Amino acid sequence: MPGPIDDFYAVIPAGGIGSRLWPLSRADAPKFLHDLTGSGRTLLRDTWDRLEPLAGPDRIAVVTGRAHRAAVERELPGIADKNVVLESEPRDSTAAIGLAAAILSRREPDVIIGSFAADHVIRVPQLFDWAVNQAVATAREGYICTIGIQPSEPSVGFGYIRKTDALSIDGAPEAALVGSFVEKPDLETAKEYFADRNYLWNAGMFISRADVLLGEIAENEPQLYAGLMDLAEAWDDREERGPVVDRVWPSLKKIAIDYAVAEPAAAKGRLAVIPGHFDWDDVGDFASLAKLNSHGRKNDLAILGENARVLSDAASGIVVSQTRRVISVIGVRDIVIVDTEDALLVTTSEHAQRVKGVVDALKLSGRGEVL
Amino acid sequence: MPGPIDDFYAVIPAGGIGSRLWPLSRADAPKFLHDLTGSGRTLLRDTWDRLEPLAGPDRIAVVTGRAHRAAVERELPGIADKNVVLESEPRDSTAAIGLAAAILSRREPDVIIGSFAADHVIRVPQLFDWAVNQAVATAREGYICTIGIQPSEPSVGFGYIRKTDALSIDGAPEAALVGSFVEKPDLETAKEYFADRNYLWNAGMFISRADVLLGEIAENEPQLYAGLMDLAEAWDDREERGPVVDRVWPSLKKIAIDYAVAEPAAAKGRLAVIPGHFDWDDVGDFASLAKLNSHGRKNDLAILGENARVLSDAASGIVVSQTRRVISVIGVRDIVIVDTEDALLVTTSEHAQRVKGVVDALKLSGRGEVL
Numbered sequence: 001m002p003g004p005i006d007d008f009y010a011v012i013p014a015g016g017i018g019s020r021l022w023p024l025s026r027a028d029a030p031k032f033l034h035d036l037t038g039s040g041r042t043l044l045r046d047t048w049d050r051l052e053p054l055a056g057p058d059r060i061a062v063v064t065g066r067a068h069r070a071a072v073e074r075e076l077p078g079i080a081d082k083n084v085v086l087e088s089e090p091r092d093s094t095a096a097i098g099l100a101a102a103i104l105s106r107r108e109p110d111v112i113i114g115s116f117a118a119d120h121v122i123r124v125p126q127l128f129d130w131a132v133n134q135a136v137a138t139a140r141e142g143y144i145c146t147i148g149i150q151p152s153e154p155s156v157g158f159g160y161i162r163k164t165d166a167l168s169i170d171g172a173p174e175a176a177l178v179g180s181f182v183e184k185p186d187l188e189t190a191k192e193y194f195a196d197r198n199y200l201w202n203a204g205m206f207i208s209r210a211d212v213l214l215g216e217i218a219e220n221e222p223q224l225y226a227g228l229m230d231l232a233e234a235w236d237d238r239e240e241r242g243p244v245v246d247r248v249w250p251s252l253k254k255i256a257i258d259y260a261v262a263e264p265a266a267a268k269g270r271l272a273v274i275p276g277h278f279d280w281d282d283v284g285d286f287a288s289l290a291k292l293n294s295h296g297r298k299n300d301l302a303i304l305g306e307n308a309r310v311l312s313d314a315a316s317g318i319v320v321s322q323t324r325r326v327i328s329v330i331g332v333r334d335i336v337i338v339d340t341e342d343a344l345l346v347t348t349s350e351h352a353q354r355v356k357g358v359v360d361a362l363k364l365s366g367r368g369e370v371l
Numbered sequence: 372m373p374g375p376i377d378d379f380y381a382v383i384p385a386g387g388i389g390s391r392l393w394p395l396s397r398a399d400a401p402k403f404l405h406d407l408t409g410s411g412r413t414l415l416r417d418t419w420d421r422l423e424p425l426a427g428p429d430r431i432a433v434v435t436g437r438a439h440r441a442a443v444e445r446e447l448p449g450i451a452d453k454n455v456v457l458e459s460e461p462r463d464s465t466a467a468i469g470l471a472a473a474i475l476s477r478r479e480p481d482v483i484i485g486s487f488a489a490d491h492v493i494r495v496p497q498l499f500d501w502a503v504n505q506a507v508a509t510a511r512e513g514y515i516c517t518i519g520i521q522p523s524e525p526s527v528g529f530g531y532i533r534k535t536d537a538l539s540i541d542g543a544p545e546a547a548l549v550g551s552f553v554e555k556p557d558l559e560t561a562k563e564y565f566a567d568r569n570y571l572w573n574a575g576m577f578i579s580r581a582d583v584l585l586g587e588i589a590e591n592e593p594q595l596y597a598g599l600m601d602l603a604e605a606w607d608d609r610e611e612r613g614p615v616v617d618r619v620w621p622s623l624k625k626i627a628i629d630y631a632v633a634e635p636a637a638a639k640g641r642l643a644v645i646p647g648h649f650d651w652d653d654v655g656d657f658a659s660l661a662k663l664n665s666h667g668r669k670n671d672l673a674i675l676g677e678n679a680r681v682l683s684d685a686a687s688g689i690v691v692s693q694t695r696r697v698i699s700v701i702g703v704r705d706i707v708i709v710d711t712e713d714a715l716l717v718t719t720s721e722h723a724q725r726v727k728g729v730v731d732a733l734k735l736s737g738r739g740e741v742l
Contacts, residue, residue, distance in 0.1 A: 023697075023699075309738070311729055311732055311733065311736070311738075313722075313725055313728060313729065313732075314722070314725075324713075325712075325713055325714055325715050326394075326713065326714040326715070326733070326738055326741045327714075327715045327716075327717070328394075328714070328715070328716045328717070328718075328726075328729045328733075329716075329717050329718070330716070330717070330718035330719075330722045330725050330726065330729060331718055331719055331721060331722030331725060332703075332706075332717060332718060332719060332722075335703070335717065337715075337717055339715055341696075342695075342696055342697065343696055343697040343698075343699070344696050344697070344698045344699070344708075344710055344715070345698075345699045345701070346698070346699070346700050346701070346703060346706065346708055346717055347699075347700070347701035347702055347703060348701075348702055348703060350702065351684075351685070351701045351702030351703075354684055354685075354701050354702060355699075355701065357684065358682055358684060358699045358701060361682060361684075362682065362697070362699075365682070367680070367682075367697055370697045
């Protein structure tokens with residue numbers, strides 16, 4: 001194993017709750033704090049462990065909400081205080097990643113940052129390493145670089161990145177320019193993309209020089225950029241930080257980095273992509289959680305939960321158990337059962353997307369205490 | 372309303388756990404102690420309330436296990452001490468009903484007893500009264516009389532009673548002889564029975580003079596009869612009862628009253644039947660519980676449990692909630708969800724019969740504490 005990459009800093013935005021995984025994911029137990037693979041480790045911890053060989057333990061920053069600080073520090077005992085970037089309240093991904101970029105850029109002007117979601121599942125870390133190494137090499141050339149996942153099936157659940165001309169970059173033989181981003185397609189189109197091989201899944205991973213990223217924000221969202229610079233300037237001074245945060249934070253525009261950075265950069269020929277050949281999943285809902293844990297066997301009942309006590313007969317799908325209750329599952333197919341202390345969900349893979357609607361209904365009906 | 376029937380004594384065998392309704396029914400919370408109709412009353416209490424106008428509050432005996440004594444007395448605060456007949460251990464229905472018959476016959480030689488399960492659901496009590504009144508009139512003529520339910524559909528879930536020649540009995544215009552008993556039929560046969568109208572569902576209700584019932588047991592099961600007489604002789608003497616119970620109880624043959632009394636009596640032309648026109652269900656499994664609570668609407672999700680907090684979307688079937696948990700049910704059809712403190716069941720109406728297998732598996736796998 002080679003050592004960490006000298007000029008590289010990893011950034012983990014750990015923000016989203018993952019409402020479509022309710023009642024497993026909650027405001028006080030967001031998706032990234034769960035073990036969704038049966039590994040015994042949370043997704044956040046897995047993300048850290050994946051990045052540590054690439055960045056080194058002192059060069060991984062986590063951007064998270066104040067409410068999750070304690071949980072994050074418990075999961076990542078090795079994290080340095082200066083690497084915990086706390087958000088007063090969620091302001092979407094451009095603010096989260098842009099703030100980290102601004103802070104790190106002041107500390108270390110030439111730094112290359114790579115941002116990786118805290119709640120995705122990746123297998124075969126060697127292939128992940130290879131992609132990141134290529135992306136860093138590409139970023140050194142001044143590109144903003146994303147890693148797009150080489151599809152393993154014609155999925156309608158992800159957005160796509162169309163790659164075009166190959167770039168000639170030392171250490172990045174697979175680097176190519178991004179032609180455009182495409183929203184989630186219908187199945188017919190997804191099949192075409194899959195056959196084409198130039199369409200990659202958008203996994204929301206961005207690697208670039210911090211100053212290049214900030215330059216792109218400055219061009220496209222000048223006000224947001226100004227706010228981030230004000231925050232960064234005060235950040236490392238404990239006395240100064242508070243008042244600036246109070247003043248600036250509420251004014252930060254909520255915009256996803258895809259819109260504020262990636263798409264405009266692509267249009268200007270500044271966005272590169274490295275194809276990722278590793279297994280990747282954003283585990284966006286219980287259907288993908290079930291699939292992720294089924295190990296390809298359609299007729300099995302996957303079980304998540306270290307204390308699970310499940311008895312099944314002619315059942316398939318997934319049971320997520322967070323209690324000590326005996327769970328009997330008989331004669332149901334593609335079922336999704338999520339058993340927690342104060343809430344129970346029963347649905348099917350086919351209807352997994354509707355969970356968000358239930359969460360909304362719970363909010364509206366005054367039962368938000370279980371969210 | 373006429374008053375109670377002078378020479379009539381009701382007997383309620385309250386024995387079975389109702390394993391196919393696990394995890395609702397348990398060893399310490401058998402089926403008869405549950406409210407399965409949303410009435411707010413247990414099945415046992417409903418049975419008592421149905422019989423009280425017919426027998427009077429002092430003439431209803433309950434035969435139950437020692438473990439259920441306290442619960443039975445709590446449910447039936449009006450029950451007299453002498454009317455609680457405690458079984459040392461379950462010995463099937465002939466022993467339970469025969470013992471009650473033997474005890475009551477000693478106290479009151481001409482008494483007519485009627486035995487009615489503690490855990491069936493009956494609607495339209497006026498029609499029930501009318502059937503019992505006819506059955507008592509028939510029993511006074513020396514017949515053992517059963518009440519067979521006029522089928523409301525071609526059910527494959529019940530055994531049938533074929534009625535033959537009409538009897539001419541004052542006060543029992545519908546009385547007829549029983550030709551034979553038929554086991555649960557296949558659907559084709561059930562359709563023939565339904566069209567025929569002479570086939571009635573066997574609801575296990577028996578009305579006869581106590582001495583006639585005992586005579587039938589004496590003829591068919593002389594050893595069991597002798598044991599029951601020994602018990603009855605000692606029963607009302609507190610000092611004597613204990614040693615006799617200890618000696619005799621373990622020797623009592625386990626046999627259902629259908630085999631020890633009803634079928635032999637039918638063969639000898641001594642069994643009469645009154646057709647019951649009331650709604651009746653033995654609520655044998657969750658499929659029938661779902662149906663019972665669906666009020667005929669196939670697309671509704673029925674909900675049982677006074678504190679149930681259920682949120683559903685495009686779901687049908689039944690949710691039984693014994694906890695305060697929020698239960699979300701999305702996009703599942705004919706589902707059966709039973710949510711209790713220490714056990715959860717998820718199945719479908721179609722597979723409701725397999726619950727018993729799970730109960731057996733739990734026993735074998737050493738998780739009997741949830742049974």
